[in-house]
Amino acid sequence: MSEPLAVPEVHLFMLNPEAPPPVPASSTINGSLPVRASQLCPPVTAASGFGWYLFPPVDFALRWDGQESWFSLLEDNEASQWRSLAGGKDVFLPEELSGGVPADRRAELQSVLPNGRVPFVNADPRGPHRVELHFGLIVQTSLGWSTLVRSVPNWPYAGYQIIEGIIETAWYRSILPVMVQFTQPDRVVRFYRTIPAAALQVVPDIAYATSTAKQATIHRGISEIPEDVWSEWLEMRGERHRHERPGNYKRRQHRHAVLTGTASTDGVTASSPDTVD
Secondary structure (H helix, E strand, C coil): CCCCCCCCCEEEEECCCCCCCCEECCCCCCCCCCHHHHHHCHHHHHHHCCCEEECCCCCEEEEECCCCEEEEEEECCEECCCEECCCCCCECCCHHHCCCCCHHHHHHHHCCCCCCCCCCEEECCCCCCEEEEEEEEEEEECCCEEEEEECCCCCCCCCEEEECEEECCCCCCCEEEEEEEECCCCCCEEECCCCCCEEEEEEEHHHHCHHHHHCCCCCCCHHHCCHHHHHHHHHHHHHHHHHCCCCHHHHHHHHHHHHHCCCCCCCCCCCCCCCCC
């Protein structure tokens, strides 16, 4: 058996110290996961608790009318003033909302940005149904690890989707983008400082390498299943059939943890529904 990967170093640099910081993802999606799933399904809770939540620095809204996109800050939960993003017009937050810039670094920042501020919303003039959000976060990971920016796992989205992307943060130093694509015209999409807008997950480079996918071996038919795999499947399927109740995965997970001397990351052994074999 191969050695486990070393735990990577991860550094999250926030340009705006007043913005909500990333927080570890919640296995129950902060209580939003159905009770049955949170109590009986470790595959779902493990996926839900993978990574960190990313929050915007301000409450704001976006809208796509089918032709162009619009942006507005929220006041009392309503759009205060819609601004067109047509032509790829960028949106900058007021300086008091962007954390300010230390005096000793202001000149350096202005040398790489026109007005010394990073755009908050970057519109795509070729695709008005897409915008790029910048929450002012720079990520540094250990060599051999990258960062996946994606939708919050198992979180329901309405009117838009997060376009997922993997960034090689072992060497790439720029603000992590959050790509939003609208799926319904004329729907106001609201983002809040208190609700995660996206998720960040660090993954080993080898996991998404083309060579890894190509090395998978496909076995067609029962006759192609080797004896050890077939025996394990028969045993586990038989156990589930005998119990005829949820929790087969839970029982197996606990047994495996005892035999190997391992434990789940939160110190408890989760359980599983009958839909997981």
